[in-house]
Amino acid sequence: MSTPPPRLSPTELAAYFAFTEVSSLLRHAVEKQLRDVGKLSYVQFQLLARLGDAPDGSQRMTDLADGVVYSRSGLTYQAQSLEERGLVTRGPSPEDERSTIVAITDEGRDVLAKVFPGHIEAVKTHLFESLSAGDVEMLARVMGQVSGHLRAEPPRSAGGRRRKSN
Amino acid sequence: MSTPPPRLSPTELAAYFAFTEVSSLLRHAVEKQLRDVGKLSYVQFQLLARLGDAPDGSQRMTDLADGVVYSRSGLTYQAQSLEERGLVTRGPSPEDERSTIVAITDEGRDVLAKVFPGHIEAVKTHLFESLSAGDVEMLARVMGQVSGHLRAEPPRSAGGRRRKSN
């Protein structure tokens, strides 16, 4: 009558629990470091990092929102906050008057630079410290496979179908 | 003069990015499923799951807070919310009048049961679907190693030293 309950093997269960624990501890550590050193939330750091990586240090609001998976109003909120701190500027696009272009400032790059060493340190400590080179390679391969798979098929289970309808 | 900047190898960088992406997508999917099917936040699910696992389905507030790494006021807030929904009860401990014992109700177990299949489904879809049995074993081993290492040494970098002073 009903579908059989889905199951996880003991190994899968162990992998899931350990994975969850590690990612949670890593995330907490990274968030604390960003807050303490740069007064940045994780989302704000992601936004700055994206802008820092962009060729001219700027992006449209919509493209930023898509990258971070975020509601547009949520992005407006964060962009305002970053602008008030002088870490980004916002201005209209020359090409499309509807668009707002967000650009990282020198101050923004300074904060990014200030935060970076500790960020890497936290990742080393909470993820790589106890792993061999082979382990790291393995991890890169397996995680790369999963993320590639997830990108390939927007998982249709557990919810709706669209990627980010907003 | 200054310490050299810490670095990540290309492989480490790849592993870190992929790991972060997977854990973020998995977390989002799980949270959405819990919300849609059981109207539970992730923290609430963790609390219920812990109570469900406890021998007599109950725990002291403090022990619960320790397990989930949470401020006590935050736990009070969530426990009240769960109590209002009839998923847990709260009462004084017979042994220590200061303590509050939280116990899962039959309704709480029902919600847990209702939410569980989809939870497992989400984990399968977002983590294991594209992995071989060997990959899963590898992942379990490596993640187990990292989490074991993190438990062994409360990482002293990037912050204070106490585990959870509250």
Add this chain to the structure above:
DNA sequence: TATTGTTATACTCTATAACTATA
């Protein structure tokens, strides 16, 4: 009409500090 972005608003979550009561 469709798209870009902002605003108004409401809600959830979290933490800090002050407080009560037991030990």
Add this chain to the structure above:
DNA sequence: TATAGTTATAGAGTATAACAATA
């Protein structure tokens, strides 16, 4: 005094819906 828990409060973050401006 120290511990367990609650309350008051304040702040960050998020989302939805309504809106204005431009394409």
